[in-house]
Amino acid sequence: METLNPPVHLNDPELKRSAAIAKALGHPARIAILKLLAQRDTCFCGDITEVLPLAQSTVSQHLKALKAAGLVTGEVEGVRTCYCLNPDGVKELKNLLSELSDELFDTCC
Amino acid sequence: METLNPPVHLNDPELKRSAAIAKALGHPARIAILKLLAQRDTCFCGDITEVLPLAQSTVSQHLKALKAAGLVTGEVEGVRTCYCLNPDGVKELKNLLSELSDELFDTCC
DNA sequence: GTATATTATCGTAATTAAACGATAAAGCAT
């Protein structure tokens, strides 16, 4: 049955935000970093670089991406930067996820 | 405190799978398509193209990406193709999400 | 058979992402 749908606006802020959060998770290294941050209480860039098979500059780039997505905060502590999960961002992530879970019930035509 | 972590293997299948699913959601058009598929019972490429501000070939590409990620199935019905949410893929997505929700409790150093 | 409708694929262009090494900046130690 033709349930006619209104046109979709790809610039809808909520839609864009959801995609941005998902995109930030769209690389194994970034998921790994988030999990590390959830486990450890120290979270300097160097600690992460030690554990990931990536160059320091690459890790720094991934951290920047996570920060831009609002999933992570970075507080300068002297010469180092302490990265942490951003509670607000994680909350948004969880909301996105549960919203999607609700909407994507299993149907098939 | 230095909770020393084992090295992370970015080729870990589960990690890669999680990232691949997230990546598939990492574009507004693809999230919109998934939501449409959840709402409508007809789900031909043309129906989606009608609603999205994108060319037919672009929509087809996004559908291909969703299919490659296992989130969508496409059954050929004569000259058209009927796209549906893939229950297995959606289940995986939900598992990923709840796993992440569990792991990413709010901490800060 | 000829035309029409539907979708996938090809070719292409522009943009973004991912990775690295090298370097700069800035704090800490001596």
Added chain:
DNA sequence: ATGCTTTATCGTTTAATTACGATAATATAC
């Protein structure tokens, strides 16, 4: 002050993404 450590940024290269129009393929209609 000099050197060491830590991290961000720059410059670069390679690869992937996104988008479009054009075309091919295939089923349906006439």
